[in-house]
Amino acid sequence: SSKLISNLINNCLETHPEVIDYIPEYLVQQYDYPDKQTSTYLIHNPDDLSTMQKSIERAKYEELFRFMFKINYLKSCRTEVDGLSRTIEEDVVREFISSLSFELTKDQQSAIEDIVHDLHVSKRMNRLLLGDVGSGKTIVAVASVFYNFRSGYQSALLAPTEILATQHYFNITKMFESFDIRVELLKGKTTKKERTRILEDLKNGSIDLLIGTHAVLESDVQFANLGLVITDEQHRFGVNQRSIFQNKGKLSDVLYMSATPIPRTYALTIYGDMDISIIKTKPNGRKEITTILKTQREIKDVLSMMLEEIKRGYSVYVVCPLIEPSDEMKLMDAITLREKLNSAFGNKVPIGLLHGRMKPQEKEEVMEAFKDGETRILVSTTVIEVGVDVPNATMMIIWNAERFGLASIHQLRGRIGRNSLESTCILISESKSERLKVLVDSSDGFYISEQDFKMRGEGDLFGVRQSGDMVFKIANLQADMQLLTKANIDSQKFIEENKDDSFAEYPQYVEITESLSHLD
DSSP states (O other): OHHHHHHHHHHHHHHOOOOOOOOOHHHHHHHHHHHHHHHHHHHHSSSSHHHHHHHHHHHHHHHHHHHHHHHHHHHHTTTTTOOOHHHHHOOOOOOOTSSSSSOOHHHHHHHHHHHHHHHHHHOOOOEEEETTTTTTTHHHHHHHHHHHHTTTEEEEEEEESSHHHHHHHHHHHHHHHTOOEEEEEOOOOOOOHOOOOHHHHHHHHSSSSSEEGGGGTTTTOOOOOOEEEEEEEEHHHOOHHHHHHHEEEEEEEEEEEEOOOOOOHHHHTTTTSSEEEEOOOOTTOOOEEEEEEEGGGHHHHHHHHHHHHHHTTEEEEEEOOSSSSSOOOOOHHHHHHHHHHHHHHHTOOOOOEOOOSSSSSHHHHHHHHHHTSSEEEEEEETTTTOOOOTTTEEEEEEEEEGSSHHHHHHHHHHOOOOOOOOEEEEEOOOOHHHHHHHHHHHOOOHHHHOOOOOOOEEEEEEESTTTTSSSOSSSSSSTHHHHHHHHHHHHHHHHHTTTTTTTTHHHHHHHHHHHHHHGO
């Protein structure tokens, strides 16, 4: 009952030991906040509305101040870290660019210039390459590897899945055909004999670029002179994993890549400890994806469109929110949908099934069959691998589209249109919401993510909830952006004034800085 809950809360408030206050006293006075013990009590037992609101604001500010302190402290540490000194000219990278069979976009050229400049100066690079789906981030990373190679250093690229790592290996090896650059692939399936050979060649420096999965993070993977580490789909890795990777080289420059566009204002705050390069424009030759809305009553039209695409020799993705039927949610599930499609097409079209409960090897086999054209329709939940290219896929159908965030749908839509062919995304929903119309009207991932942020808040900002990133108990990035900005400025000033004496007056912050020391 409410009375029991109230009694339990008040019992906790009365018996709980003194809480640690993370807002410096001068800021508590500056903003006329009550002390933490009082404000915590007033949130649950307010005298009036204004005291409750002030106490809640204090709790939010404290959470945001701690968050921005960590980011700004890491940034302050990194500005002091000397990096590798490369003496060759920055325009060396033009040798690689001129070998390409296509022209780079202005955004790609600008991003390459940013990164190559970072590599050229002695300050250690810590840069995020933020690009829309299909914007061509990989070629920017490859150009960076080329410059690093010409400077005499090794590079490493970490990918979240074996499929994506293998795809990078074949694509990048092809790009470097004209150059004496040795590329190797290390993954969980690599044989013991092959692994031993790769590890030996890494140590003696004869491998110039190592591409791999989590297998690269193992302690026995050691480099002769690692100069550049690149993490693809950086949000798929934990903070500790990224730290282990970048510390494979003593002074390695660090480049993170993400295909999840977020508004620049939020990116600059959330990733305040990184420099950011943004790619918006798509590579030349890519056509806009046509997105249309359909209802369940129009399924026959959708099936006809699917069959037409398959007859033309192309492949189709079909995505739904559930793996199997649920009594609680009357939504389409992957297992049932596959059966219905088999029935609709008379079992004459090979259909694959992909979902999160499958073993990694099973997932890979299903994706490879789809990629090779052995299956023509892939029914899946949202586990479709980010970044994997299936150029022959020209149609994406999303069932119960109202159940997904706009950013998630945009990511899924990015699995098609990876060629010069006309591609179509069909959103099936009974909902007439304005949210889905945003996707019909725009293919700009940054605009879409901004609208998604306004409509849904930060929970779906990255398409997935990141472990350890932006998980706030009280604050909300959308509603509390002004408070976040204030906490950002205050934390920077607090660090400037107290870093020299190692926060001696603030033991609670000594503890935080010690916990961050392995990430410097």
